[in-house]
Structure formats: C-alpha cells, structure tokens
Amino acid sequence: MAADFAIVNCTIRTMDPNLPIAHAVAWSDQTIVAVGAIDQVQSHIDAHTEVIDARGAVLTPGMVDGHQHLLQGAVFAQGLNLDRVNTLHDLRDAIAKERERLGPNAWLLGFAMEYAALEGQTFHHSMIDDVAGPGPMFLYALDVHTAFVNNHALAISGVDSARQLADASVIVCDSDGLPTGELLEMAAMRTVLDSVPAPTKEQKLQWYAQTMRDQNAVGITEIHMMDGDLETIESLKELELREDLTVRVLQHHFIYPYTDSEIVGELLKTRSSSGSMWQADGVKFMLDGVIDTGTAWLEEPDSHGEGTEPMWPDMSLYHQRVRMFHDAGFRIATHAIGDRAVREVLDGYAALPGGSAGRHRIEHIETSPERTVARFQPEGVTASMQPVHMRWVAHDLSDPWSQRLDASRCAHAWPSGDIAHTGALVVLGSDWPVAPYDPRMGFFAARERRAHDVADKRPVGTTRALTGEQTLAGYTINAARAVGAQDSRGMIAPGYVADIVMWQDDPSQVSTSDVVDLPVLLTAAAGRIVYRTSAL
Ligand SMILES: [Zn+2]
Structure with a gap:
C-alpha cells in the first residue's frame, strides 16, 4: 500500500526490541506501514506520498x-500564571498588575501559585486585599488542592464561617472563627468557585x-x-x-x-x-x-x-x-x-x-x-x-x-x-x-x-x-x-x-x-501532522 507520508534520512528510536534503530518510516492514514532502512520503505512511496527529509534528525514515538x-488546565491557563512567582512582594505585584489589566469588579483568577510566595507565613486575605480589589479574586495553588481568595470573594460567596463539608476539605478560619481566605481541597474551594461566572x-x-x-x-x-x-x-x-x-x-x-x-x-x-x-x-x-x-x-x-x-x-x-x-x-x-x-x-x-x-x-x-x-x-x-x-x-x-x-x-x-x-x-x-x-x-x-x-x-x-x-x-x-x-x-x-515526534537530537x-531547549521539529498524532516547524 502506498504511504501518505514517509520520513527519511533520520535516526529512529523505535522502542521496538526487534528493531531498536531504523532510518526511515512510512505511514498510511493512521497506521505505520514500514520501518527500517530506506530501501525497506522505498516500495511504499509513490507519487502521492509526501516524503519529508529529516536531515539527520531523531524520531521517537509520540510523547504521552x-x-x-x-480541559481544566485550558480554562485555568486563561488566568494569571503564578508559576515561579515565589516572594510575597512579587505575588502582590503580579496581582496588582492583573487587577489593573482587568479593571475593577471583574473576577481576578490565577493558577500555579507557589506556597513559597507566602514566605513561611499563614495566608490571610489582608495580605493581598489592597492589591486584589476592587473586585473578587480566586487563586489556585500550584497543586490545585488549595485556593487563596480575597475578602470580596468571600463576601459575595456568602462564606463567613467554617462549615461541615462532605469530605476532609476545610475553610480555614482565624481565632475569631472568620475565614482567612485559604480553602483546602475541592469541597472548600467550591464554596467560592460556584460564584465565578462560567465561560x-x-x-x-x-x-x-x-x-x-x-x-x-x-x-x-x-x-x-x-x-x-x-x-x-x-x-x-x-x-x-x-x-x-x-x-x-x-x-x-x-x-x-x-x-x-x-x-x-x-x-x-x-x-x-x-x-x-x-x-x-x-x-x-x-x-x-x-x-x-x-x-x-x-x-x-x-x-x-x-x-x-x-x-x-x-x-x-x-x-x-x-x-x-x-x-x-x-x-x-x-x-x-x-x-x-x-x-x-x-x-x-x-x-x-x-x-x-x-x-x-x-x-x-x-x-x-x-x-x-x-x-x-x-x-x-x-x-x-x-x-x-x-x-x-x-x-x-x-x-x-x-x-x-x-x-x-x-x-x-x-x-x-x-x-x-x-x-x-x-x-x-x-x-x-x-x-x-x-x-x-x-x-x-x-x-x-x-x-x-x-x-x-x-x-x-x-x-x-x-x-x-x-x-x-x-x-x-x-x-x-x-x-x-x-x-x-x-x-x-x-x-x-x-504517533511520532521529530527532534533535533x-x-x-x-x-x-x-534537553530543555532541544528543538521539536514535527509531531504526528494518529498519522496527522499536527505540528511542523517552518524549517521543514
Ligand atoms: Zn493531578
């Protein structure tokens, strides 16, 4: 059967114990039809096959x-990314800038907040209320097991005290019994999350x-x-x-x-x-x-x-x-x-x-x-x-x-x-x-x-x-x-x-x-080329 695509002039890390290294691959629709040396793949190539010259690049199976x-991540990622923001000063700064960008009253949403940003202190909404408002704020901790919210978010969600939740989740409260804005685990996060308008x-x-x-x-x-x-x-x-x-x-x-x-x-x-x-x-x-x-x-x-x-x-x-x-x-x-x-x-x-x-x-x-x-x-x-x-x-x-x-x-x-x-x-x-x-x-x-x-x-x-x-x-x-x-x-x-990835090495x-900067040149998922660098 003639292939739709073939990649030649490459080193293939097949992960197949019977043929660990190969130099050409061809596939038709979703399925690989030939792997081996170039002459073993040649017979699957005809006029309609697109042949890609990898110029010595390396192929591996697709990354899983x-x-x-x-899906959750795609929604979170629309908010403020707090990855690698790890001092209280930088956290407040990032929140202030996001509030300025959003304007007043909109929900300020963020994700990937590092615990290190609290610098060893216990979270209290007063640490960020002045920069997070006017308007409600909801930040997911990096592990999505904890959220940090401001006083406005607590108020509009009607969260004013601890309450019994369906699992081990906790609305953290201070010594006066008032919520600090730290919500541990999903059932607690939901008490505020339910007020956030859905896209x-x-x-x-x-x-x-x-x-x-x-x-x-x-x-x-x-x-x-x-x-x-x-x-x-x-x-x-x-x-x-x-x-x-x-x-x-x-x-x-x-x-x-x-x-x-x-x-x-x-x-x-x-x-x-x-x-x-x-x-x-x-x-x-x-x-x-x-x-x-x-x-x-x-x-x-x-x-x-x-x-x-x-x-x-x-x-x-x-x-x-x-x-x-x-x-x-x-x-x-x-x-x-x-x-x-x-x-x-x-x-x-x-x-x-x-x-x-x-x-x-x-x-x-x-x-x-x-x-x-x-x-x-x-x-x-x-x-x-x-x-x-x-x-x-x-x-x-x-x-x-x-x-x-x-x-x-x-x-x-x-x-x-x-x-x-x-x-x-x-x-x-x-x-x-x-x-x-x-x-x-x-x-x-x-x-x-x-x-x-x-x-x-x-x-x-x-x-x-x-x-x-x-x-x-x-x-x-x-x-x-x-x-x-x-x-x-x-x-x-x-x-x-x-499912194939082409790497520079x-x-x-x-x-x-x-390795962190290793160029990815092409990605095929179920035979479909879903990414391709302009150089190829
Ligand atoms: Zn997970």
Missing part, C-alpha cells in the same frame, strides 16, 4: 503525558483546541486525563467532530467521596464509549491531598502534627467504589502522595479479585520507603510519577514541602528511579496545570532530580535518578503498556499507530543541559 488535567461552551472549546495545539508543539500526542465526567465526554465528542482533537485523550472519571451513587451508575456505563482519539475507560480517585498543606496521608504525623487522615472519611466506601469499577473493567488511578496513602492503595488493589495484574496505577508517590517501593513490580501496579514536581523542593530541605517531613521521608522523595530499578512500570507526566507540560523539562528533572532553573544544582532526595532510556520509555512504551495499548501504541513499528541521549 501520563497525568494531566487538559461559554464555545469559548471553552476554543481554549481546549488551542491548548492541544500548543502541546503538539512540544511533542505531545496523548494525554492520560486525570479528571472528567459525563460533560467532558460531550466536549471530547464535539472536539473530535470539529477535528480539533489533536492529542489522544484517555479520560479518567473523577470519583469524589461525595459523588452520589446515581452518577457512579451512569459513569459505570461509559466503559466502552470512545471515539477515534478518545476513550473513557479509566477512573480517578484521590485518597489524600498534598504534603505542603498537611493533607497528605502519612504513616507518622508531619512537623505540624498533621497528615493523619485520608481524603475519604469512610475508607470502606473508597474500597467499595474501587471494587465496582474494577469489576466493570475500568483502569483505576488513585492519587496517593503520602507514604501511608501509597501503602493503603497497594493494599486495596491487592485485595481485589485478581489484584491489579498490570491494570491499576498510583499517581504521584511523593514519598515512600523501600518496602513500599518494592511492592509495585510483584503486585503489577503502575507508578505514575512527575519528577518535574521536584522543582519546588530543594536539596537543603529549606522548602515548604521538606519542612513538613523528617529527613528519612525527604530522602525517599519521588523514588521514580528506585521503582523503575525493580522492573515496575513507571509512567511519566506533568500534572499540568500543576507544572508545565513540556516533556523536555520532564526529561531534565527525571535525570537530574531537580528543576533546570534552580540555583542549587544538587539533587532532591537520595534515591536513584532515572536514566535517559528509562525516561524515554516512561513517556512512550510504558505509557502504552499502562493502558493495555502496547500492541498498537508506544513504538514505531509496522501496524502501530503513527535524541532527548534521551543529549546532555541534560541541552
């Missing part, structure tokens, strides 16, 4: 972001499409989307109709402790609903929160005496829900950051009929001792990790994350290399909009165990770094294996889906000092 909040459906669809295009430009062809519901399935359908789904999206329905059984019943029916570029065969649970605010579930309390409770007040309900989705054939992803949460999820999966057997996964795993690290491989549980989150942690333990933990738990921070060393499946991602989605930053962080833009060049923790090869696998073949797609995706091989082999 194993943990991301694509129109059309506006959101445009933001989604643009966000996917932006991600194509850094090599992303697939996203494991760790949230969603029946409404987001409708958005995915609409995007596909418009041919705007330029990344494949694997939705994981978000199951809250308070998601009622009627909705759970509806979601259970979606197991086999899919389009050509999306599917909805996963679910996401959140067993704990985050280290920085004391909401992670720890074996021993943190330095504030916190971290002793799971996000699910009734653990038997969590296990019951997990069992329902397991029996219905869903892939289960559970957010577990603290060492206790990770252990409890492993115990829960192990108790399921047949166990995980390679199907289920744990998200984040920010600290875990060796005995827990050793369980992933034999128990067939995928570790879904984001080394890029080490960007907020310092070798000298001076950061808000480390300050919550003792030396041993800091030493076992992000044990991605140790888990990979046991032979367990490690999938890599960003958790965007929590951290930037650019996989090149992920390559750097995985190999160096720190961010590229910090002054202290020493690694975080004492566990192994991932090698370049392990990192490449974490963004490609491992991600395919984690979702049972290893026979059709994650490799550049005949019969596989044509091999991202797994170039020195880490070059």
Whole structure:
C-alpha cells in the first residue's frame, strides 16, 4: 500500500526490541506501514506520498503525558500564571498588575501559585486585599488542592464561617472563627468557585483546541486525563467532530467521596464509549491531598502534627467504589502522595479479585520507603510519577514541602528511579496545570532530580535518578503498556499507530543541559501532522 507520508534520512528510536534503530518510516492514514532502512520503505512511496527529509534528525514515538488535567488546565491557563512567582512582594505585584489589566469588579483568577510566595507565613486575605480589589479574586495553588481568595470573594460567596463539608476539605478560619481566605481541597474551594461566572461552551472549546495545539508543539500526542465526567465526554465528542482533537485523550472519571451513587451508575456505563482519539475507560480517585498543606496521608504525623487522615472519611466506601469499577473493567488511578496513602492503595488493589495484574496505577508517590517501593513490580501496579514536581523542593530541605517531613521521608522523595530499578512500570507526566507540560523539562528533572532553573544544582532526595532510556520509555512504551495499548501504541513499528515526534537530537541521549531547549521539529498524532516547524 502506498504511504501518505514517509520520513527519511533520520535516526529512529523505535522502542521496538526487534528493531531498536531504523532510518526511515512510512505511514498510511493512521497506521505505520514500514520501518527500517530506506530501501525497506522505498516500495511504499509513490507519487502521492509526501516524503519529508529529516536531515539527520531523531524520531521517537509520540510523547504521552501520563497525568494531566487538559480541559481544566485550558480554562485555568486563561488566568494569571503564578508559576515561579515565589516572594510575597512579587505575588502582590503580579496581582496588582492583573487587577489593573482587568479593571475593577471583574473576577481576578490565577493558577500555579507557589506556597513559597507566602514566605513561611499563614495566608490571610489582608495580605493581598489592597492589591486584589476592587473586585473578587480566586487563586489556585500550584497543586490545585488549595485556593487563596480575597475578602470580596468571600463576601459575595456568602462564606463567613467554617462549615461541615462532605469530605476532609476545610475553610480555614482565624481565632475569631472568620475565614482567612485559604480553602483546602475541592469541597472548600467550591464554596467560592460556584460564584465565578462560567465561560461559554464555545469559548471553552476554543481554549481546549488551542491548548492541544500548543502541546503538539512540544511533542505531545496523548494525554492520560486525570479528571472528567459525563460533560467532558460531550466536549471530547464535539472536539473530535470539529477535528480539533489533536492529542489522544484517555479520560479518567473523577470519583469524589461525595459523588452520589446515581452518577457512579451512569459513569459505570461509559466503559466502552470512545471515539477515534478518545476513550473513557479509566477512573480517578484521590485518597489524600498534598504534603505542603498537611493533607497528605502519612504513616507518622508531619512537623505540624498533621497528615493523619485520608481524603475519604469512610475508607470502606473508597474500597467499595474501587471494587465496582474494577469489576466493570475500568483502569483505576488513585492519587496517593503520602507514604501511608501509597501503602493503603497497594493494599486495596491487592485485595481485589485478581489484584491489579498490570491494570491499576498510583499517581504521584511523593514519598515512600523501600518496602513500599518494592511492592509495585510483584503486585503489577503502575507508578505514575512527575519528577518535574521536584522543582519546588530543594536539596537543603529549606522548602515548604521538606519542612513538613523528617529527613528519612525527604530522602525517599519521588523514588521514580528506585521503582523503575525493580522492573515496575513507571509512567511519566506533568500534572499540568500543576507544572508545565513540556516533556523536555520532564526529561531534565527525571535525570537530574531537580528543576533546570534552580540555583542549587544538587539533587532532591537520595534515591536513584532515572536514566535517559528509562525516561524515554516512561513517556512512550510504558505509557502504552499502562493502558493495555502496547500492541498498537508506544513504538514505531509496522501496524502501530503513527504517533511520532521529530527532534533535533535524541532527548534521551543529549546532555541534560541541552534537553530543555532541544528543538521539536514535527509531531504526528494518529498519522496527522499536527505540528511542523517552518524549517521543514
Ligand atoms: Zn493531578
């Protein structure tokens, strides 16, 4: 069969153990038809084939972001980006400028606010009221587990005291019982979020499409989307109709402790609903929160005496829900950051009929001792990790994350290399909009165990770094294996889906000092060229 496209004059890192390196590839519609030396591909080229001369560039399978909040992130990203704003002075300055840009009374929305910007103080809205107004303000912390709001936002939302919420969420109050403007976890954030006017459906669809295009430009062809519901399935359908789904999206329905059984019943029916570029065969649970605010579930309390409770007040309900989705054939992803949460999820999966057997996964795993690290491989549980989150942690333990933990738990921070060393499946991602989605930053962080833009060049923790090869696998073949797609995706091989990235050089082999700026030249998602530099 004649190919639609062929790329020649390149080095291909196929990830196929039968042919690790090749020099030409051709595909027809969505499917790769030939991989090998140029003469093996030649017979698939005819007059209608577009032949792209890669001029010595390197091809890898498309990058899979194993943990991301694509649609949510596209909406957040319309607000003020507070990534790397890490002093109170700069935070106030950024808020003041945004208020000036918006004018009075409009909602001032922001995301990716770093805890470091509070400089060790407890948040109180009086710290920012003078610059945030006139008008309401709502800022998501970088992890989207906490929000910071001003007095105006509290007032128009009618939040004037603590209240009982459906899960472990908290409206933080001062000694007089008045809300400080810090809202811990989703049910608390919703008390104010419900007052924020929603964008129109059309506006959101445009933001989604643009966000996917932006991600194509850094090599992303697939996203494991760790949230969603029946409404987001409708958005995915609409995007596909418009041919705007330029990344494949694997939705994981978000199951809250308070998601009622009627909705759970509806979601259970979606197991086999899919389009050509999306599917909805996963679910996401959140067993704990985050280290920085004391909401992670720890074996021993943190330095504030916190971290002793799971996000699910009734653990038997969590296990019951997990069992329902397991029996219905869903892939289960559970957010577990603290060492206790990770252990409890492993115990829960192990108790399921047949166990995980390679199907289920744990998200984040920010600290875990060796005995827990050793369980992933034999128990067939995928570790879904984001080394890029080490960007907020310092070798000298001076950061808000480390300050919550003792030396041993800091030493076992992000044990991605140790888990990979046991032979367990490690999938890599960003958790965007929590951290930037650019996989090149992920390559750097995985190999160096720190961010590229910090002054202290020493690694975080004492566990192994991932090698370049392990990192490449974490963004490609491992991600395919984690979702049972290893026979059709994650490799550049005949019969596989044509998810391909062309790089100036091999991202797994170039020195880490070059990887963050490594040019991405072309991206094909399911055979469609979704990004191409003007030089090609
Ligand atoms: Zn997430």
